Amino acid sequence: METADTRQEILIQASKLFKRLGYRATTTREIAKAVNIKQPSLFHHFPNKKAIVEEIFALSLNEAAIRIDEACRQPGSVSERLHQYLVWDFSSLHRMPMAMSAIYTGDALKSPELAELADKLKAFYRSLEDLIAQGIRSGEFVEIDPALGRLMVASITIAHLEYAEEAVIEDPDRLAREGADFVLRAFRRPEQA
Template sequence: MKYGQDWQPPAVDWSSTRGRILLAAATLFAQRGYFGTSTRDIADAVQVRQPSLFHHFEAKHEIFRTLVELDLGPSIDRLRSRLEEDSTWAEKLHLTIACDVREALVQPFDARGLYQDAVLGLDEFTDERDGIGLFHELVEQVISSGREAGEFVIFEPSFVQRAVNGVLFETLREQGGPGGRLRERRPLQAADFV
């Protein structure tokens, strides 16, 4: 599996042409969606010609995949580390939510357009679907383990996972992307809420 132990997303120099392509694409995906954004739109936003864009990425789905990798990969890694910590299950869940919300709010690209079921259902995003499934399984493991330890009330772990996603996506929507006002307390407030 691509998002296995010790997997790391590619490093990005955000000031390079490749980095600027990723930033522009993320903004366009958030505004117009994946299907409403063309490689020509992305090239125009970066002020490069399409052949230059294709020098860095063979196709639009590779740009999208890279953005998902940059967002999802570190989240999986943080959660795996959290599972190994000597802390309560409630602390693990709280820190997971707070850290993921904070990272989503401070990363340089706009993740609001990345997790659309219609896009991720395409054949070229099998690894990304598997990675999202893995992340959900890990969060559900924290919830189930906390329930078994008597730290959480009996609740369906998949529902809690979806609620966590809802809180995360609401904080992203509220901020309005990377250029929006960062509410410093929002990560802890989101974790406290859940």
């Protein structure tokens, strides 16, 4: 395997093991075995298991954090900004070959050595709550606690991740639009729908 291919396969196999066994229970030896390489070869690509999770996390959250912050600052309809963000996010997540749901729902972000990643996710969530609050203030969205709204969006995002891990997705853009439409129907005031 080429170096880039091996690195990608490490991320894919590690994510599957994290989903099946959990972050704490997964060893670098098991990851290397799943990739069909020796453990020292794994360390050529990643110094430790933490670095693997950091890269998986970065692939899914770094650009999302930038885009949600942009959506918060842009003028115009909050509904349109949230919808555009969600279509992009869901579509991107559907195209990732990793089992991403375990990174967000498993034990990884509860591990002290990954506290920095947990803080990045909290900052992302604050931006999402800000965008929801903007929609409430503008009268576009129903009155809802923005923290609850964020949890609702996060739950639908996890559902998309899990679906992507289990199904063959023919048209990720269509599925992303359907998911974003679903979220917006939940937030919009009846007269805005």
